[in-house]
Amino acid sequence: MLNDLYALFRQSLAGLRLLLAATLLLGVAYPLAVTGVAAVAMPWQARGSLVTADGERTTDPAQAVGSALVGQAVVGLADGTPLFFPRPSAAGDGWDTLSTYGSNYGPESPELVAAITERQAEVAEREGVAPGDVPADAVTASASGLDPDISPDYAALQVPRVAAATGLSEQEVRDLVAEHTSGRTFGVLGEPRVNVLLLNLAVRGLAG
Numbered sequence: 128m129l130n131d132l133y134a135l136f137r138q139s140l141a142g143l144r145l146l147l148a149a150t151l152l153l154g155v156a157y158p159l160a161v162t163g164v165a166a167v168a169m170p171w172q173a174r175g176s177l178v179t180a181d182g183e184r185t186t187d188p189a190q191a192v193g194s195a196l197v198g199q200a201v202v203g204l205a206d207g208t209p210l211f212f213p214r215p216s217a218a219g220d221g222w223d224t225l226s227t228y229g230s231n232y233g234p235e236s237p238e239l240v241a242a243i244t245e246r247q248a249e250v251a252e253r254e255g256v257a258p259g260d261v262p263a264d265a266v267t268a269s270a271s272g273l274d275p276d277i278s279p280d281y282a283a284l285q286v287p288r289v290a291a292a293t294g295l296s297e298q299e300v301r302d303l304v305a306e307h308t309s310g311r312t313f314g315v316l317g318e319p320r321v322n323v324l325l326l327n328l329a330v331r332g333l334a335g
Contacts, residue, residue, distance in 0.1 A: 170186055171184045171185075171186060174186045174188075175188075175191075175194050175196070176194050176195040176196045177190075177191035177193070177194055177195075178191060178192065178193060178194070178195055178324065178325065178328065179191060179192060180192045180328065181328070181332060182325055182328035182329055182332060192324075192328070193324045194275075194324075195275060195322055195324060195325055196275055197222070197224060197273050197275055198213045198214065198216060198222050198269075198272075198273045198274050198275045198276075198323065198324075199213070199222045199275075199324065200213075200221060200222055201213060201323075201327070202323075202324060202327035202328065202331065203327075204292070204293065204331060204334065208292045208293075209292075210289050210292070210293070210326075210327040210330050210331065211277070211282060211285050211289060211321075211323050211326055211327050211330070212250075212253075212265075212277075212285065212323075213274070213275070213277060213323040214264050214265070214267070214268060214269055214274050214276075214277055214281075215246060215265075215266065215267065215268045216268055216272040216273065217229050217230040217268040217272045218268075218271065218272025218273055219272075222272065222273060223272075224273065227271045227272050227273050228270075228271070228272055229268055229269065229270045229271070229272060230242070230268055242266075243266045243267065246265070246266040247261050247265075247266050250265045250266065250284075253288070254284050254285060254287070254288055255287070255288070256284060260284070261284070262278055262280040262281045262284065264277055264278045264281050265277070265281045265284070275322055275323060275324060276309075276320035276321055276322055276323065277320070277321050277323055278318065278319070278320065278321070279304070279308055279319050279320075279321055281321075282304045282308075282321040282326070283301070283304065286300045286301055286304065289330060293330060293331075293333075293334035294334060295330070295333060295334055299333065300330065303326060303329050303330055303333065304321060304326060306329070307321055307322055307325050307326040307329060308320070308321050309321075309322070
C-alpha cells in the first residue's frame with residue numbers, strides 16, 4: 128500500500144515538474160523570444176501596423192490615426208465629407224476591436240436578406256448606380272467585422288463620388304486606388320484588395 132502511494136506521489140511530482148517546465152518554456156520564454164525578435168525584425172508590424180494622419184508608418188500610438196490591419200469608420204475630409212467607405216461591420220457598435228465577429232446569419236436568414244437589401248439600396252443611392260451594380264463586399268460584413276480592405280470593384284464604384292467631393296479628377300482618384308491595390312498573397316491566395324484607411328489618407332493628402 129505504501130509503495131503504491133509512493134509511486135503515485137513520484138508520478139504526480141514528475142507531472143508537476145513537467146507542467147512547470149512547459150509553462151515556463153512555452154508560456155513565458157517562447158512568447159518573450161518571439162515578441163523580442165518581432166520587435167527588432169519587424170517593429171512596425173509588431174506594434175500593430177499603425178499609421179499617422181499623413182499615411183506614414185509609426186510605432187507611436189499617440190501619433191496613430193488607425194491600423195492598416197483593422198477596419199474602422201470612414202475617414203473624411205476636414206469638413207466631415209466622407210471619402211471611401213469600408214465594408215459594413217457587425218463587430219460591436221461598428222468596428223469594435225473588443226468585440227469582433229460577423230453577423231453569424233445563414234445565407235437563407237430573413238434578417239440577413241433584409242440587411243443586404245437595405246444596404247444595397249443605400250449604397251446604390253449614395254453612389255448613383257443601380258442596385259444590381261453594387262458589389263457583394265459593399266453589403267456584407269467580414270467574419271471578424273474588421274476587414275480593412277474592400278474589393279477593387281467597390282473602390283471603383285466610389286471613385287466618381289470621391290472625386291466630386293474632393294475636387295480631384297476621377298483619373299487622379301483612380302490612380303490612387305491603383306497605388307493602394309494589393310494583389311493575391313503569394314500570387315494565389317485571396318483576391319485583389321484595396322486598403323481603405325491608407326487610400327483615404329492618400330486622397331485626403333492629395334486634396335489638401
